[in-house]
Amino acid sequence: MAPKKRPEGTRRPNGASSIYLGSDGKWHGWVTMGVRDNGKPDRRHVQRKSEGEVIEAVRELEKQRDSGRVKKPGRAWTVEKWLTHWFENIAEPSVRHKAANAYRTAVYRHLIPNLGAHRIDKIEPEHFEKLYAKMLASGLKPGTAHQVHRTARTAFGEAYRRGRIARNPVELAKAPRLEEPEIEPFEADEIGQLLVAALARRNGVRFVLALALGTRQGETLGLKWPRLDKKRRALRIAKQLQRQTWKHGCDDPHRCGAKYHKTQPCKEDCKRHQRKPCPPPCPPDCTSHARWCPKRHGGGLVEVDVKSRAGRRGIVLPDRLYELLIAHEEQQAKERELAGSEWHEGGWMFAQPNGKPLDPRRDLDEWKELLEEAGVREARLHDARHTAATVLLILGVPERAVMEFMGWSNTAMAKRYQHITGGIRSDIAERLNGFLWAS
DSSP states (O other): OOOOOOOTTOOOOTTOOEEEEOTTSOEEEEEEEEEOTTSSEEEEEEEESSHHHHHHHHHHHHHHHHHTOOOOSSSOOBHHHHHHHIIIIIIGGGSOHHHHHHHHHIIIIIIHHHHTTSBTTTOOHHHHHHHHHHHHHTTOOHHHHHHHHHHHHHHHHHHHHTTSSSSOGGGTOOOOOOOOOOOOOOOHHHHHHHHHHHHTSTTTHHHHHHHHHOOOHHHHHTOBGGGEETTTTEEEEOEEEEEEOOBOOSSOHHHHTGGGOOOSOOOTTOOTTSSSOOOOOOOTTOOOOGGGOTTOBSOEEEEEEOSSTTTOEEEEOOHHHHHHHHHHHHHHHHHHHHHGGGOOOOOBSSBOTTSOBOOHHHHHHHHHHHHHHHTOOOOOTTHHHHHHHHHHHHTTOOHHHHHHHHTOSSTHHHHHHOOOOHHHHHHHHHHHHHHHSOO
């Protein structure tokens, strides 16, 4: 049966693909992929030597169009151009300060220098895996490579959603294995030793709050007296104190920091960077070193909102902890009177002798000194939060109440922060003894 022909005087419907043999001897295909930003049809052209090849190319374009995976028209951006655009215009304005800093380091220190020349539609998962291997070989930790991997996955995921690439290559890349740190909450005797040592120190109640309530470092240092409800003996957590990076206020950031640029790599027997790999020399267009800019702004200790909506919470204080806070307030009042005109009134619950807020770096040093004075093993300050969550597990507090108390937004955090301690294991053994061998 002969193929049915289109009647004379009619035309193919709008948007239909077309294939024809051109006067140049090559086969051409045109596919309507959608509409351009200016409202005109987005028609893509392919040409091949044979009809079969152009049919296959046209079908591939139609498949992309029908699946919604249409790449933007025009030449694809380079990795450098896309990452720069993504960070400066999409990520940085929409995330918190610390997240933006992590993205900035991953983009400008690792991804662009190593992969920036690739086109975003041509880069492969293997390129990222080779970068991770290179980072590990240079002495960087797997956690750093993971941060670069997460940043790239987020950035290329945005490029995929916006139609600039047909797939996200980082989704297929394998990041190095990351060993989860073993976290051991403090046992009851260790908690007792820490409480005794903390109460012998100035601002020591700050560490009692961490162990009893599990408040994060920024939340504790960001506490102010007006947020203590003395009638209900409750503490309102709504803000946190954070150290932020300074920004240049001058016209030429590169020249402003010229005195502090690192121009040569460290020597092989470098003793300055023994605990971490030596940093590379500054790039030719380095705009860092803003902390020395005469017109610097936006940095230092800054009061910001807590991490999430769930983090804004009220906690009714145990009687003993409330009494400790009142005694601390009386002691601070004496310091205020002694400081006189040198006192900087900010309402901070935990402050320096002149009323200014505590520096998070110095606070961590205080924690290390506290561990040594109490004769307790070395641990992170954040382990106090794990300890508080585990104590709630031991006390049998319902999960919903634990989430409210700790400021968690989902139940998965319970698995991360509540641990089975040696005391719990011993209790299980005793209960088994009583149940199986009671007679």
